[in-house]
Amino acid sequence: MRKRWVVHVGAGPWQASAIRRVKELGYRTLAIDGNPASIGFSIADDFLVADIGDVQGVAKAVLAYFGASSESPVAVVCTACEIGMLSAANLRQVYDLPGTKLNLARRLTNKGAQRSAWSLLASPKYFVSGGRDLPSESELAEFRTDKLIIKPVDSSGSRGITVVPRGELRAEHLEKALQFSKNGEVIIEEFIQGTEYTIESVRLAGTSYPVLVTKKGKVAGTESTVANVLKSFPLDECRAGKIGSLLQCAHDALGYQNGVCHTEVIEDIRGSFWLVETAGRGAGFGVSENFIKYASGYDYFEASLYFDLGLPVDIPPPKLPEIISAVRFMECIPGVFVDIVNESNFVVYPLLEPGTLMSSPKSDADRMAYFYVQGASEYEVDSKMSNILEKIKIKVEAR
Known part of the structure; x- marks a missing residue:
């Protein structure tokens, strides 16, 4: 009996153990990463070099890989890899596989979407900027803290974060966050001390x-x-x-x-x-x-x-x-x-x-x-x- 395929989105240092563990469970593994020298490629049964942040590009590559055979993946794994979550979720949708699908993945990777969903919970007030847009004076007046924190709306690991006094917020403060934002948006929110x-x-x-x-x-x-x-x-x-x-x-x-x-x-x-x-x-x-x-x-x-x-x-x-x-x-x-x-x-x-x-x-x-x-x-x-x-x-x- 041929082993079933599992696609791994991300093959860097924090995904290599997942590839190894899934192989130990008896699956064949196809790893995808944009780095041709990814450590996980040496562990996986096969690999594809593709930008894992490109949702449609990843889907196209995987569909082409399995298109020439009668096989298809039975699961998609994305471990400790924020940038690959949307691509993984989309693949699960394409192949109707278990795990997080695309709409939920968007809510789990976008701080603005989370703040919107949490509007009735204990969540800081926020403003999502599409580039260099700043809150209006009336919007800024709704913030209750002396300091504001600026973040990329869709990045993790404390990348691109700036803390500024509320009265000193300027468009140039958004530039750092924009460098790490994949969709060109940043979020400005209350800075909670604690x-x-x-x-x-x-x-x-x-x-x-x-x-x-x-x-x-x-x-x-x-x-x-x-x-x-x-x-x-x-x-x-x-x-x-x-x-x-x-x-x-x-x-x-x-x-x-x-x-x-x-x-x-x-x-x-x-x-x-x-x-x-x-x-x-x-x-x-x-x-x-x-x-x-x-x-x-x-x-x-x-x-x-x-x-x-x-x-x-x-x-x-x-x-x-x-x-x-x-x-x-x-x-x-x-x-x-x-x-x-x-x-x-x-x-x-x-x-x-x-x-x-x-x-x-x-x-x-x-x-x-x-x-x-x-x-x-x-x-x-x-x-x-x-x-x-x-x-x-x-x-x-x-x-």
Whole structure:
């Protein structure tokens, strides 16, 4: 019996493990990526070089690939890959396959569409600009915060973000966000001061199950936009209730019924929670692939694959983990990366090749390595991270 085909949209470092795992499950894999040197191509049974952000281009390439045979894919997988979500959703629609379809994928990748769906929920006021358009004086007066945050409407990873005082907003402030916007739109919204959390969850038959809640630590000097720490956070009953209810309502409003979800919220100084954004995928940088299971025991990565493959998914444990776990990302510094000398007893996972040109961190992509720690308390985890960092030497050459 011939093995069935699964199409993987995206074949970079954070998709390679998905290709490997799906092959282990007994499928043949066709990987698609715009980079001819994608690491996943060496793992997949076959590959196509195509821009995964081009929805129609990807569909055309896949249809041509299977058009000459009697075979067709039985599933489409898109793991930790925001840019490929629309192309993957479109392929599922073309072949009538399980998983997120196109209309839902648009809501899960477009911040403006999410804000619109969340108009009755705790969501910051916003304005979507089609280029260099600014809010009118009356629209600007509706914003309740002293600062505004400007983002690409359809990009992830803190790319292209600027924070400005409300009274100083200018058209040139939109340029940075426009560089990272695929559809030429940016979103201007209230900047909520507070503690940012991420909630990794599973949505099963319309019910949201939180798997792990992490508190974000931010890189100094980045206006609280670039994260270098994710630390699990054992919620008290009050916080857990607020976050659980907000998460359920957010997914309901988007019409999200089944899948994994990566959601960001902010707790302000009054203890109120605000929706930032949500994504119908796992996070990159090894978070969905390894860290969530490390911290919670639940195989979130496998669940994300099973949703796309149309296989049964286990319900997560009813309680969040009590042990504190953290992933510490080592942000880039200006210079040419040479090596990491690790004299600690912990494994450090490098993200860069020697010779990579680095600059000061502007987005979550500006990371050179990461490591995991666990402890019985937040103090113990913080102490471990500090001790490890003292024993890691970064070799950098001047540009």
